[in-house]
Amino acid sequence: MTKKFPNLFMILFFTFIVSFITSMSDAKAHQMGEVNSQSSLNVRENPSETANIIGSLEPNERVEYIAVDDGWGQITYKGQLGYISTDFITSEGSESAGNGSNPSNDMEGSPGAGHIQHIVLDPGHGGVDPGALGHNLQEKEITLDVAQRVEAQLKNEGIDVTLTRSTDATTSLAERATVANQSGADLFVSIHANASTSNFARGIETYYSSGSQESRNLANTLQMQITDGVETIDRGIIESNFYVLRTTTMPSALVELGFVTNGQDASLLRTDSFRNQAASSIVTGIKNY
Ligand SMILES: [Zn+2]
Structure with missing residues (x-):
């Protein structure tokens, strides 16, 4: 009996560690994927097999989604919120999950401060698309609020700003790229x-389009600034083929300011002080680029 107890304890302990590591490695929520079903894939009103069908995606169609629940991805479909079964999606994002590299000082090719006169800020989601949800936070509210704080600070510095949306309006990825x-x-x-x-997943990460050294530099400087002095995890910079990154013609980066699904990150994300600090960091990052 005395020997059994530690064995059972060790098994439970390792089970916990393994599930913790697994949950960390597939933590990335915003993902790119491709429909891998033989016929069209149903888009449903709710994340349930019995929910109303509001449309469909074609085989091999590429889609951006948020992993919201076991086996379900949240998408915007023709201006409506919809859900698809991720069993029929080959994720392109998972390859780079947990593969973020920490920012370094390889700023080669950067045009340097003083050359930046005009910025496009793109507050993610909006309108029918709330983005990520957790701890009574809506991603679309955080993104617009932080973008408007960045806008105000950049204008104070004499830099022109264009927002892809300035209200709680449904805005397609194509519209955002066109505006930019x-x-x-x-x-x-x-x-x-x-x-x-996973509730454990937390931290800040920044994405850039593959093949662009300028975009990598921008992601690098933004990530360094935003994580500086903030009590969270630096998840590094990550290559991605997100639509707004691969279709915009200027150097571009996408910052993920923290996880609304994590208690500690959520309590940061809801504060004025964190939002102001994040905004100042983005401004400093832009000026240092
Ligand atoms: Zn988002």
């Missing part, structure tokens, strides 16, 4: 907050 590309801006910064099916 027609603006003639120097940089594009998309602002998001994260979510995960």
Whole structure:
């Protein structure tokens, strides 16, 4: 009997550690994927097999989704909120999950401060698409609020700002890219907050489009600034093919300011002080680029 107890304890302990590590490694919520079903994939009103069907995606269609629940992804479908079964999605995002590299000082190729005159800020989600949800926070509210704080600070510095949305309006990814590309801006910064099916997942990460050294530099400087002095985890910078990153013609980055699904991150994300600090950090990052 005396020997059995520690064995059982060790098994439970390792089970906990393994499930913790597993939950960390697939923590990334915003994902790119491709429909891998033979026929069209139903888009439903709710994350349930019995929910109303509001439309469908075609085989091989690419889609951006938020992993909201076991086996379900939340998408915006023709201006409506919808859900797809992720059993029929090949995730492109999972490859880089947990693969973030910490920012370094490889700022080669950066045009340097003083060249930046015009920025496009892209507050993620909006309207029917709340984005990530958790702890009574809505991603779409955080992203617009932080973007408007960044806008005010940049304008004080004499830098022009274009917002892809300035109200709680449903805005497609294509509309965002069009606004950015027609603006003639120097940089594009998309602002998001994260979510995960694991409550443990927390921290700040920044994405950039593969193949662009300028975008990597921008992501690097933003990530360094935003994580500086903040009590959370630095998840590093990550390559991604997110639509707004691969279709905008100027250097671009997408910041994930923390997880609304994590208690500690959520209590940061709801405060004025964190939002102001994040906004100042984004401004400093832009000026240092
Ligand atoms: Zn988002």
